[in-house]
Amino acid sequence: MSNGTSVKGGGTFRFGLLLLAFPLMLWLFLLVVLPHIDLFLVSMRERISYGKYEFSLINYIEFFSEPLYWNTYVRTAVMSIFATFLTLVIGFPVSYYIAKFMRGKGKNVLFLMCLIPFWVSELVRTFGWMILLRESGVVSNFLQWSGIADGPVEMLYNDATIMVGLVYTSMLFMIVPLVSVLDSLDDSLIEAGYDLGGNGFTVTRDIVIPHAMPGIASGCIVVFMLTLGNYLTPNLLGGKDSLWFTEQIYTQFITRFNWESGSAFGFLLLVLSSLIVWVGLKLSKQTLSETVG
Amino acid sequence: MADQFDLECRNVVKKFDDFTAVDDISLAIPKGSFFSILGPSGCGKTTLLRMLAGFQAPTSGDILIKGSSVLGVPPNRRPVNMVFQHLALFPMMNVAENVAYGLKRRGVNKATIAQKVNETLARVGLPDSGPKQISQLSGGQKQRIAIARCLVLDPAVLLLDEPLGALDLKLREHMKVELKQLQHEIGTTFVYITHDQSEALVMSDQVAVMNAGRFEQVGAPQDLYYKPQTAFVAGFVGESNRWHGVVGGGNDHQVEINLAAGGKVVAKRDANAALKDGQAVEVFVRPEAIAIDGEGAVDNTLSAKVENVLFNGAASSLQVREATTGHEMTVALPQTGTFASVKAGDNINLSWSFEQTRCFAASDVGATA
Amino acid sequence: MSKKHGALRGSLLGLTAIAGMVSLVSAAQADELRLLTWGGYAPDEVIEAFEKETGIDVEVTLSNNEDMISKLRATGGGGFDLAQPSQDRITGAQLEYGIYKPMDLSKVDSAKFIPSMLAATKANTTVDGEVYGVPHVWGTSGLIVDKTKAANVADYTDLCADDLAGKVSYRLKRPTLIGFAYAMGLDPFAAYGDEAKYQEILDAVEAKLIDCKSNVKTYWEGGDALLNLVRSGEVVAAMAWDTGGWKLNNDNADITFVAPKSGALGWIDTFVLPSKTKNEDAAYKWINFVMQPEIAAMITANAGNFTASKGADEFADDKLKAQFQGSFPAKDLDNIKWYPTVPAGLEVLEGKTLDRVKAAQSN
Structure with missing residues (x-):
C-alpha cells in the first residue's frame, strides 16, 4: 500500500470494484458456469462398457427419436405457458386492486396475505391441496354433505389439479412485480384515459397494460421458469399422468443412473426455457434489461 | 336562458x-x-x-x-x-x-x-x-x-x-x-x-x-x-401594504382608521360594508398607489426611511420603514426612472389618496399574495 | 497486475484455509459412523446403545436403493462409512462405478448370521473373487389387500380387475415389472442373461400395465403415502411391502399382506463399505453390534422386517410373528422369488418400459 493511492487512484478504484465483485463472480463461476460446462460434457458422451465412455451425440439423438421424451418436453412447455397465462390473468386484477384501490394499512395486509402461503414449504402447501382435493378429502366430503355429489369425488391426479397447484405456487411471483409496476402508474393517466372517452376495457388495454408490460414480462418470466422447473407439484398432484420433464431428468439421474441422458435433458430444458423467454420478449417487444431493471 | x-x-x-x-x-x-x-x-x-x-x-x-x-x-x-x-x-x-x-x-x-x-x-x-x-x-x-x-x-x-x-x-x-x-x-x-x-x-x-x-x-x-x-381578495390578488386598525370616525365617503401600530389613515368607505366606529379593520394600499415626495393626492402622508432598493426594471420597488411607527411598507418606483438615485438610508415622504385605500372588517384570514 | 495476482492468490489461499479448517473439524470428529440406510434400520434406541458401548457417534442418512447408488456415485464412494443397498444392486453398481470396497470377512462375526442367508448374499455380491456385502434385513413385496372390499385379489394381475377400477395402486418401479411378469406366467429372473428374451417379457408386461393403467388411482412413491391411501379406503388393493400390510393390519384387521399366488418377491438389504469409507473399524463394529439377537429384534420391531441375525426370532414380537405366519403359509414361504443380481443393461430396458407406461394415456 506504499505506492500512494493518490497517484494510482483509478487503479485502486478498479481493484476495489474487482474485490467487491469477486464473491459474485466466484459464486457464478463455481455454482453456475462450472456445473453447466460439466453437464454439457457429460451429455456429450456415451457409455460403452463398465466405466468406459466415448464422445457421442447419442443422448440427444435418443431424445429426438423417442416420442415419449419429446412429448413430455412439449407437454411441459405448453402447460407451463398456460399456467403462466392463467397466473397472469388471475394475478393482474388482484395486483391492480392492491396497487390502485388499497391505501396504507389495507394494502400491506393484502400483500401479506399473498405472502403467507410462502411461509410454509412447497411440500407442505402441496400436501395441503392433496388433503383438500383427495377422494376422502375436505372438498369431496363437503360436496357429499351438501348433496351436490352422490358419492366421493376424486379431484386429484389430473391436469386441472396440476394447473391449480402451479398457479397457486406461482401467484406471489406474479403479483410482486405487477404491484410495483402498477404502483408507478400515475393515476392521472388512467383518469385522462377515461376523460378522453375511454371505458374500463380500453383504458386497461391502451394505458394500463402497456405501462405494466415490463412487470408483466418479468412476472411471466419468473413464473414460467418456476413452473417449468417445478418437480413437486406436478409429481404429487398429477399422480399417474403427471409427465413433467423435470421428472424425466430426475428419473434419468437418480433411478436410471443415466447421467449422460439426464445431462442432455437438463441442457435441452435450459435451451427450451431460454427460447420461450426469448420469443415471449420478442412478442411483447420487451428487452431483458428493461424487464430485469 | x-x-x-x-x-x-x-x-x-x-x-x-x-x-x-x-x-x-x-x-x-x-x-x-x-x-x-x-x-x-x-x-x-x-x-x-x-x-x-x-x-x-x-x-x-x-x-x-x-x-x-x-x-x-x-x-x-x-x-x-x-x-x-x-x-x-x-x-x-x-x-x-x-x-x-x-x-x-x-x-x-x-x-x-x-x-x-x-x-x-x-x-x-x-x-x-x-x-x-x-x-x-x-x-x-x-x-x-x-x-x-x-x-x-x-x-x-x-x-x-x-x-x-x-x-x-x-x-x-x-x-x-x-x-x-x-x-x-x-x-x-x-x-x-x-x-x-x-x-x-x-x-x-x-x-x-x-x-x-x-x-x-x-x-x-x-x-x-x-x-x-x-x-382575502385584497390580500391575495396583487401586492398590498396592509395594516390592522380600528375605525375612528369619518364621513359618507371616507373612513378614518387608527392604526394599531400608531398613526392614522383615511380610507374610502365602501357602500356595501357598514363599518361602525371602534370596529377592527384591515387596511390595504397598493405599492403603486403611493407617491414619493409629494406629487398628487395628499389624503394620507407619512415620512419613511429607505431600507432596501429592490431593483427589478419596470417592476422596481423600495422597502421602507415608516419613521414614527416603524411599520414596514413596499413602495413601487415610477417606471420613468425619476427616483433612480434613491438609495438605502435616504429619507423620503410618501403620500396617497384615500380612494386608493381600502378597508375591510378584520377577518382571521392571513393570506397574502 | 501484480496486485491482481496477489488478490487471486490470497483468495485461493483463503479458500484453501477454509477447506483445511473444514477438514480439520471433520477429522476431529473422526469417531463417527456415517450410515446410509433405510428408514427403520437404525432406531434411536439402538444408536444410543451403540454409542454407550463404543463411544462412536452414528449419523444416519435415510435413503433408498437408487438414491444410495446416486449419492455414492456423485462422490465417488465418499461421504459415508457404511451403506445398505439391496443385495441385487451391488455388483452392477460396483462394476460400473467402483463405489464399494471389498469386505474383510474376518472382521465380521459370521456366527451371528443365519448361514444360508449369509452364503446366498456372499455369492450374489462377489465381484472378481471379492465379497462386497453381508446380509442385514430381509423382506418381501406382495399385495396389501382389504379383504372386505377386494377379496378376489390373489395375484398382481388381479389388480386389473374391472370391479377395482380407480381403487388400486402400485409403484412404477422394477419390482412391479417383475411381479407382473411372474403373475402372467413368465419367468423374468430366468431371462436375466438374455436381453432379447427379457425385452419380450418387458413388452408383454408393458402392454398389461398400460391396459391396467385406468384402474390405478395413482402410482405411489413413498410408503407413508400408500399407507394413507389404504387407510382412508381410497385404495383397497395395492402392490407393496409386507411390513406396510402388517402395520395396517394393526389398525384394521380387514387389511393385511397377502403373498401372491405367483410368489412374493424376496429382497435382502445388506451392509456394504463405500470405497472411500473413513471409519472402517466403526462400520464393522456396527455390523457386529446390530447382528446380536436382542439388537436385531429391536430393529425388527421398528422396521417390521426380520433380520439375518441367528436367534433373533426368539426376541421378536409375537404379533408380528403371527402376522408373518398368516401371510406366509409354508408353501408360500418356499415360493418366495429372491432377487438375483441385476445384470448391467437391464435397468435401461426396464427404464424405457416404465417411461412408456407412465406416458401412456389411461383413458
Missing part, C-alpha cells in the same frame, strides 16, 4: 366525512369565455374541477353543461375534457396517437382521425410532431399536445388543472400569453384553476377567487384588482 352558459354550477357542495371541501358554490360561465378559479392550495378548487370533469360526484347541488344536468354522467360521457396538472400524456404512445386517442374511442374512421389530428397539431403550432415520442418533447410542447389532445374532441368546456405549474418561469410567462391567444382563436370555454394570481389575471375574462370552499369574489381581473370586496 340556460343555454347561453356552457357550464353552470348550482349550490354545489362536496363533503369528505366532516370536512367540507366545496361549500355551496354557484357559478355560470358564458360561452367562449376564459374562466379562472384562483385560490391557495387546499381551498377546494381541485375538488370542484374534478366534479366538473366527473371524477367526483357532488354531495348536493347540480352541475349543468350546455343547459343539461350531468349528474351521474361518467367522465367518458361528459362533453368536457381536462388538461391534467402533470399533463398525463400517454408515454406508451407517440404524439399523433395521443391526440388521436379520444377520436378512436369515439369510433371515428381512420382517415378523419388522421386529418383531424394534423389540423389540431397545426393549430397548436406543432404540425410535424406527430411521430415523435412524448419524451422527445420540451415542456412547452408537451403542454400544447396535452391541450391539442382535448381540443381535437371539440369539448364544450376545457378544464385545466394548473397545467403551467411544472414549467420554468420564463416558459410559464410565454405560455400564459399563448394559452390566452389559443383560447381566443378557438373560442372554446376554458375553466382554469390556479394558485398563481398572475396566471389568472393575465389570461382570464372572469376570475373566481376561492377560499375555504367558497367563492370570495367573482369578476373581471380589473375588478378583483381595483375593487376587491373582501380582505
